[in-house]
Amino acid sequence: MSYSKQKNKIRLNLVIALIVISLFSISAGAKTLTDLADRKLSLPDKIERIVAIGPGALRMVVYLEAENMVVGVEEFEKRNQQRPYIIAHPELTKLPVIGPQFGGDAELIAAQNPDLIISSYLSQAEMNNLQAKTSIPVISINDGSPGSMTEAELKMALKFLAEILNKNDRAEELINxxxxxxxxxxxxxxxxxxxxxxxxxxxxxxxxxxxxxxxxxxxxxxxxxxxxxxxxxxxxxxxxxxxxxxxxxxxxxxxxxxxxxxxxxxxxxxxxxxxxxxxxxxxxxxxxxxxxxxxxxxxxxxxxxxxxxxxxxxxxxxxxxxxxxxxxxxxxxxxxxxxxxxxxxxxxxxxxx
Known part of the structure; x- marks a missing residue:
């Protein structure tokens, strides 16, 4: 790798790290953060049960080796078992349905009593509405813009989510x-x-x-x-x-x-x-x-x-x-x-x- 390319890579990784660090703060034992859709919210101190909704959300959870925390999946994951993360983890298809793809269903999500809802490609209005209906914090791993996820967005999502799920070592390993x-x-x-x-x-x-x-x-x-x-x-x-x-x-x-x-x-x-x-x-x-x-x-x-x-x-x-x-x-x-x-x-x- 040339010096200039190596320097640019170091700069990118440093920027990502600084952004992720700046998104988190600790207050009175609870974690307060700004998610990647620029929404401020508080998370419970202990997160053990999660659901992931929207394109790529469950994939990021599996990438971070946190699939054992998942308590429900979108109906799409049961019906269309053709993505590598589902093929590798068929146990996910045995979990309760939490609604259709692209966002799930508030009642079905609440019934599984997750500590956290991880979302992707939902609008701020959709996330705020889901959070209000379920009384469960909803975080976004991207800014909701349409289109394929880029490499930079992957690395940002992994580092951001790793901070929440205590998977920092795994995120660094996978990025490397x-x-x-x-x-x-x-x-x-x-x-x-x-x-x-x-x-x-x-x-x-x-x-x-x-x-x-x-x-x-x-x-x-x-x-x-x-x-x-x-x-x-x-x-x-x-x-x-x-x-x-x-x-x-x-x-x-x-x-x-x-x-x-x-x-x-x-x-x-x-x-x-x-x-x-x-x-x-x-x-x-x-x-x-x-x-x-x-x-x-x-x-x-x-x-x-x-x-x-x-x-x-x-x-x-x-x-x-x-x-x-x-x-x-x-x-x-x-x-x-x-x-x-x-x-x-x-x-x-x-x-x-």
């Missing part, structure tokens, strides 16, 4: 693991020039999407020094026209399997068969990484498969499926790649025609 993987990917490719145009399609956005759903600043591409053929600094996930995709004509395409059925339908259209990647059989499948917001373990696992596909010599000693299992074990406690592959298809070249 994340950075180690990212640095390995970057170091092995920093001096390599791919010499071809790449594209990511099928990115989920409030459900499955087809081949024209893409993402600017796609993290695996950034880690590997790649550029999506279509970038937009002001956007994250967005949809392009089919004409734009055909005009840019990428030489190699990766598809998020969250939208694989729609992509398969797209590729039956005659015009898409003129894509260079289609004609040269260079379309590859990745595991869904944006499923109830960002799955960071899957994102890293996908990065290794992309690297293995594009830079086989640089990654010949690192088999992507084995790395995926390592990453899942580090993040959710179990090596669940085979289960994910059974559900979605796993890392492979797409069969065409």
């Amino acid at each position: 693991i994340f950075d180690q993987h990212k640095n390995e990917l970057k170091s092995r490719t920093s001096n390599l020039d791919l010499g071809m145009n790449v594209y990511i399609g099928g990115i989920g956005n409030k459900g499955a999407q087809g081949i024209t759903s893409t993402e600017a600043n796609y993290p695996p591409f950034e880690y590997l020094g790649l550029n999506n053929i279509i970038e937009d600094d002001k956007k994250s996930n967005f949809t392009i026209s089919k004409e734009r995709l055909l005009l840019e004509n990428p030489e190699l395409i990766f598809i998020d399997q969250g939208g694989i059925e729609l992509v398969e339908q797209d590729l039956k259209r005659e015009e898409f068969k003129y894509l260079k990647a289609y004609q040269e059989n260079e379309i590859y499948q990745l595991l869904p990484y944006n499923h109830y917001t960002t799955n960071f373990a899957t994102m890293l696992a996908n990065s290794y498969f992309i690297a293995e596909t594009l830079y086989p010599e640089a990654f010949k000693m690192l088999e992507a499926k084995e790395k995926a299992n390592q990453i899942y074990k580090q993040f959710v406690g179990q090596p669940v790649y085979s289960e994910m592959a059974e559900i979605f298809g796993g890392f492979k070249k797409m069969k065409l025609n």
Whole structure:
């Protein structure tokens, strides 16, 4: 890592640490804090029972190895058991239902008598209303803005939540693991020039999407020094026209399997068969990484498969499926790649025609 990059990383970590520290204060044995949605509230001195509602909230709890504190889950977690943290911890699906996804139900949450409600992507009005109805403090692990969770937001959420759940060591461990993987990917490719145009399609956005759903600043591409053929600094996930995709004509395409059925339908259209990647059989499948917001373990696992596909010599000693299992074990406690592959298809070249 260059001096300037190392310096910027130190600055980012210092800023995150200072922000998290400034959010907390102790008063008369109770903890008073400002959450990441800038809401001031007091927490009970002892927190043993929690629920997590909204996209990514339960995932953060599992990442911090605090799943044994959870006393209820959204109905979505029981009905759709396709995310790594749920596959790794099926015991969570045996817990009582606390309402639908994207926020739960006040009566069902209160019935489980949690000490704390951890929320994500809820508005301040929704959180205040839920807190008033349940008389249970509601904290937010993000500012409620729509879109995928970024790396900076992940680290902020982990450190913030770790302070509350007494999981500081685990948060630091996981952030270090994340950075180690990212640095390995970057170091092995920093001096390599791919010499071809790449594209990511099928990115989920409030459900499955087809081949024209893409993402600017796609993290695996950034880690590997790649550029999506279509970038937009002001956007994250967005949809392009089919004409734009055909005009840019990428030489190699990766598809998020969250939208694989729609992509398969797209590729039956005659015009898409003129894509260079289609004609040269260079379309590859990745595991869904944006499923109830960002799955960071899957994102890293996908990065290794992309690297293995594009830079086989640089990654010949690192088999992507084995790395995926390592990453899942580090993040959710179990090596669940085979289960994910059974559900979605796993890392492979797409069969065409």
